[in-house]
Amino acid sequence: MEELLLRLPKRPQPFLLRFAATTAIMAVCIGVQLAIAGLSGLPGLFILLVGIFAVSTVFDRACGVYATLIGTISAYFIIRRLFPQVPGVPVLVIFFCVGIALSVISEALRLAMQRAIAAEREKDILFRALAHRMHNNLAIATSLLDMQGRAHDNPEVRAALSNAVDRLSILAEGQKQLQPEGAGLVEMRSYLGRICAHLSRSIDAARAIEFDLAIEPATVSAEKALVIGLIANELVTNAIKYAFTGDRPGTIAVSFAEDRAKNGAGELVLTVADDGIGCPDDATEGFGTRLIQGLMVQHDGRTVRQDARPGCRVEVRIPVIAPTG
Numbered sequence: 458m459e460e461l462l463l464r465l466p467k468r469p470q471p472f473l474l475r476f477a478a479t480t481a482i483m484a485v486c487i488g489v490q491l492a493i494a495g496l497s498g499l500p501g502l503f504i505l506l507v508g509i510f511a512v513s514t515v516f517d518r519a520c521g522v523y524a525t526l527i528g529t530i531s532a533y534f535i536i537r538r539l540f541p542q543v544p545g546v547p548v549l550v551i552f553f554c555v556g557i558a559l560s561v562i563s564e565a566l567r568l569a570m571q572r573a574i575a576a577e578r579e580k581d582i583l584f585r586a587l588a589h590r591m592h593n594n595l596a597i598a599t600s601l602l603d604m605q606g607r608a609h610d611n612p613e614v615r616a617a618l619s620n621a622v623d624r625l626s627i628l629a630e631g632q633k634q635l636q637p638e639g640a641g642l643v644e645m646r647s648y649l650g651r652i653c654a655h656l657s658r659s660i661d662a663a664r665a666i667e668f669d670l671a672i673e674p675a676t677v678s679a680e681k682a683l684v685i686g687l688i689a690n691e692l693v694t695n696a697i698k699y700a701f702t703g704d705r706p707g708t709i710a711v712s713f714a715e716d717r718a719k720n721g722a723g724e725l726v727l728t729v730a731d732d733g734i735g736c737p738d739d740a741t742e743g744f745g746t747r748l749i750q751g752l753m754v755q756h757d758g759r760t761v762r763q764d765a766r767p768g769c770r771v772e773v774r775i776p777v778i779a780p781t782g
Contacts, residue, residue, distance in 0.1 A: 470516065479512045479520045483527045491535065500540040502532050502552055509556045513563030521560025529553045617744075623690060626655065643682035646672045649713055652686055656693050665706035666697060673714045677725060681775060684752050685713070685727050691745040692729035692771050700733025700769065707732050707768075715777065723777040730770035736762055749773075 486508030494501065505528040513521030532552050536545045649672050660666050677685075693709060701707045710730045717723040753760055758775035 475516045475520050476523060479516065479524050480527070482512055483508050483524050483531070486528075487531045487535075490531075491539075494535060494539050500536070500543050502528070502535070502548075505532060505552075506555060506559060510559050510563050513560040514567055518560045518564040521563060522557065525553060525556030525560060528556055623655075623694070641679050642676045643679050645675045645677060645682060645685070645713055648682060648686060649689055649711065652689055653693065653711055656690070656697065660697060665704070666701060667706075667708045669708055669710040671710070671712040675713070675715045675725075677715070677777070681725060681756070681777070684756055684758075684775060685725060685773075688749050688752060688773055689713075689727055689729065691749055692727075692773075695745065696729060696731040696733065696769070699737070700731040702734060705733075716774075725775045725777060727773040727775075728770065730765055730768060732765070732768040735767065736764045736769040 483505070486504045490502065490504040493504065509521055509524045509528055512524040529549055529552055533545065533549055536543050536548060650670060653668050653670060657666075657668055689711065693711065696709050700709075708731065710728070712726075712728045714726050715723055716726050749760065752758070753773075753775075756775050758773060761772045761774075763770045763772075
């Protein structure tokens, strides 16, 4: 709708230009109407009505009324010359009334389009301002946590605060990726790509760990996107910490796709795999694991962990639409 309105000429145009253009458009419509009537032998005035509608939409109601007058006079001569058997007065009265109605409706339609587009742009501006403020607030909170962690002497507290900073950064990045044209939606390729880039930068330079990303372009709700982002952060962080002993090189593969095969409802599928030491049977359950389990319960998702030989592969599936009941 906005593209259509942008193609229309800006208002107001000069008086002489509007009425000269209206005269030219109606002259073309009269010529086409005469040609159609002459070839088909069927009475009709619909091309003249098209001209009235176009003039009213492009210019204004006054030009539509002027075009209706031209069309009514032309219709009189068309009927008198080509279709003398048609009762002229009733047809001309109906044509004039329809033309006036088209003039009013066409101008009202354009004004409604302009108001709708203005409201959409205002909503977009408010959305961007709110998202920017929320992102800044999350960034401030992240900085405060980071400063607190660096100032603490206890290494366990520093590690816990560092993990909290990472998780809060995931939320901030998700807020930043919100799409204003579809309020509350996040583009996943960019979002997960930034998360993995952040985690890649956190790796010690001496460790040769590479990332292999296969993220399909998809736009999902902010709620689901943040869940996927948090889970991806936990799984990749665990792979970085525990999959590769010493300075052993390795690869962490992260893939994301939307699977629509199940019952037509669809699932979001996140997979994190590594070629490290494999899935330990005696792994301790930390906060990250409990966080993933809580998110799975909350969103009716499921997790499958497999020994990839070599390495470990974790697949997470979350329904696109949460089941009811």
